Amino acid sequence: MHGLKQKQTAKTHYRQVGEQLASERLATMEEQLSKFRKVLEDFAFRHKEDIKKDPIFRKHFHEMCASIGVDPLASNKGMWSELLGFGDFYYELGVQAVEACMAERPLNGGLMEIEELVVRVNKRRGHKVDAVSKDDVVQAIRKLGKLGSGFKLLNIGTRTVVQSVPGELNRDHNQVLSQAESQGGWVRGVDLEKSLGFTPDRVQQALQALLNEGQAWVDDGHEDGERRYWFPYLS
Amino acid sequence: MVDSSFFTSSSGGAGGAFEFPEIYSYPPFFTLQPVKETREKQLASWRDLIVKYARSERVFEFDPKTFALFENKAIQRALNETARQAIVENLTERGLCEKAGGGGGRVHLLWKSLSEWEAYLLDWAHRTGRREDVLTVDELCTSGELATEEFHGMTKGLMEKVLKRLEKQKKVMLFQGSDQDDQGVKFL
Numbered sequence: 001m002h003g004l005k006q007k008q009t010a011k012t013h014y015r016q017v018g019e020q021l022a023s024e025r026l027a028t029m030e031e032q033l034s035k036f037r038k039v040l041e042d043f044a045f046r047h048k049e050d051i052k053k054d055p056i057f058r059k060h061f062h063e064m065c066a067s068i069g070v071d072p073l074a075s076n077k078g079m080w081s082e083l084l085g086f087g088d089f090y091y092e093l094g095v096q097a098v099e100a101c102m103a104e105r106p107l108n109g110g111l112m113e114i115e116e117l118v119v120r121v122n123k124r125r126g127h128k129v130d131a132v133s134k135d136d137v138v139q140a141i142r143k144l145g146k147l148g149s150g151f152k153l154l155n156i157g158t159r160t161v162v163q164s165v166p167g168e169l170n171r172d173h174n175q176v177l178s179q180a181e182s183q184g185g186w187v188r189g190v191d192l193e194k195s196l197g198f199t200p201d202r203v204q205q206a207l208q209a210l211l212n213e214g215q216a217w218v219d220d221g222h223e224d225g226e227r228r229y230w231f232p233y234l235s
Numbered sequence: 236m237v238d239s240s241f242f243t244s245s246s247g248g249a250g251g252a253f254e255f256p257e258i259y260s261y262p263p264f265f266t267l268q269p270v271k272e273t274r275e276k277q278l279a280s281w282r283d284l285i286v287k288y289a290r291s292e293r294v295f296e297f298d299p300k301t302f303a304l305f306e307n308k309a310i311q312r313a314l315n316e317t318a319r320q321a322i323v324e325n326l327t328e329r330g331l332c333e334k335a336g337g338g339g340g341r342v343h344l345l346w347k348s349l350s351e352w353e354a355y356l357l358d359w360a361h362r363t364g365r366r367e368d369v370l371t372v373d374e375l376c377t378s379g380e381l382a383t384e385e386f387h388g389m390t391k392g393l394m395e396k397v398l399k400r401l402e403k404q405k406k407v408m409l410f411q412g413s414d415q416d417d418q419g420v421k422f423l
Contacts, residue, residue, distance in 0.1 A: 107276055186262075214273050217263035221312040230263045 040065065052089070055133030062139065093132060093140040096121045098151070101164035108233045109215030110165030114138065114153070116233070117162050157181035161233060165213070172198070172206040177231065185235025186219065186228045253291045256284060265312035267321055278325045285322070286331060290346045293388045298341045299323050335392050343393045352386065352397045357406060359384060360422035372398065372418045 050057045100120040104112055112120075114134055122131045141162055144151040152163045157178045175196055180187040192203045207229050210216040219228040258264050258280055268274040288294065288304055299305070299319040306313035314322070323342060326332035330348060335341040347355065360366055375381070376389050386394070398420055401407040408421045 211270050211273075214270060217261075217268055217273060217277075218266050219263035219312075220266045221262060223311065228262065230261070232261075235261075 053130055055131075055136055059133070059135045062135075090136075090140050090143055093121065093136060094144050096124045097137055097140050097162075098144065098164070100124060101151075101162065105164065105214075107214075109210075109213045110163060111154075111215055111231075111233050112162050112164070113233050114160040114162055156234070159234070170206075172202065173210060176203075176206050176210065177234065180229070180231050181234045185232075186230040188226045188228055190226060253288055256280075259284065259307060260310055262310055262312050265307065265310075265314050265318070267315070267318035274321075278322060281322045282326055282329065282331065285326065285344070286346050289344045293385075294344055295388065295393050296335055296341055296343050296390045298339065300340060335390075337392070343390075343396070347385070349397055349400060352393075353401055353404075353406075355385060356397060356401065357422070359386075366422045369419050369421050372420055375420065 044051065044061070047057070047061075051061050052058075097117060100117055101110070101112060104120070114137065118132070118134050118137050121137055125132065138153065138160075141151050141153055145153075150163075150165060154161045154163050154174070156174065159181060176187060176192060179192060179195055183191070189200065189203045189207065192198055192206075193200060196203075198206075207216065210229070210231075211218065215233075216229045216231055219230055222228055264277065264280070268277050285304065297304075299322075300316075302319070305319055305322075323332055326344075327342075331345050333343045333345060333349075335343050372391055372394050375386070376391055376394050377387075381387050395418065398407055398409055398418075402409050406423060408423060410419050410421075
């Protein structure tokens with residue numbers, strides 16, 4: 001009986017010691033983290049201009065922030081955006097990206113390659129301000145995505161494509177696009193049957209869906225008599 | 236990667252002064268698109284191209300069946316009959332095309348509207364002191380002296396159409412010349 005009680009006391013003791021250790025470690029970590037944040041803030045403040053002006057510097061800065069779980073873009077009100085004016089910067093960039101995507105939507109069905117979007121966004125921003133980089137636009141699009149705007153980044157073959165229409169590109173569509181991307185921006189039904197092992201029906205369904213969404217143009221003019229499906233943003 | 240100017244500006248082209256837009260080398264541009272929204276965009280691009288081409292190359296009239304622009308040999312693509320008709324209809328709806336008359340399928344290409352041509356001709360006659368002069372329609376269209384005028388090279392059919400409208404407004408007088416085929420015109 002005594003032994004059992006002793007055992008229990010010891011257990012409680014160990015638990016208390018364990019908890020104490022854990023909370024001490026947490027305190028130390030919090031202290032370290034807050035020191036690190038402080039350093040990061042000082043760093044950001046000192047290099048404010050570089051961060052604003054230089055896209056590459058900005059990219060590294062973001063990576064550094066991400067590694068300790070600080071998101072300088074998270075809020076428009078926070079210290080970070082006040083310090084750097086980032087909130088406005090990415091908000092503005094997001095709006096410009098949306099406008100560029102909207103303007104081209106009738107032509108490309110709401111899919112645009114990221115490189116092209118960067119060119120268009122910089123055109124919209126004009127020459128008076130520093131050009132933004134691909135990384136900046138990617139950040140802006142990710143932010144838009146979080147708002148549930150239907151903006152998404154897709155990987156099609158070797159390209160990164162911005163999708164500005166809500167809706168899922170299903171797996172079949174994605175495979176069709178990858179095939180088209182690999183052969184220069186177009187594809188025939190028979191190519192897909194061969195390479196993907198799809199039935200003609202399945203191929204037609206995927207191609208028709210892409211056509212209906214305005215993402216593909218048909219070409220019946222080739223001498224082999226086979227209809228080709230072209231994807232403007234992939235050629 | 237699609238160049239940023241893919242659908243809008245011009246680059247490349249097959250020699251000559253006119254620069255063809257990039258979409259002119261895009262094979263599906265020569266197949267009438269089955270999906271409505273895409274087709275509308277396609278027809279708008281054709282309309283834009285034809286008007287710019289006609290203005291630059293002084294094309295006043297064409298036969299849809301044989302119009303050189305409707306075929307791009309470099310990429311081995313040509314529009315079929317249905318597509319040609321759709322484009323002409325689209326131009327006509329917007330007042331950029333009009334049947335040339337005379338039975339065939341030829342159409343007048345109005346990169347300036349008929350009333351713009353009326354104003355242009357009147358202005359020209361006043362500006363160059365041709366009022367009260369008698370000219371032949373043929374002279375107006377082809378005279379080397381008038382090579383810098385925008386109506387130089389206009390087909391006789393279209394010129395007569397414009398002049399008849401001016402005649403109704405009593406701005407010109409038309410009369411049969413000595414040659415059976417040639418009409419005379421006097422700006423009043």
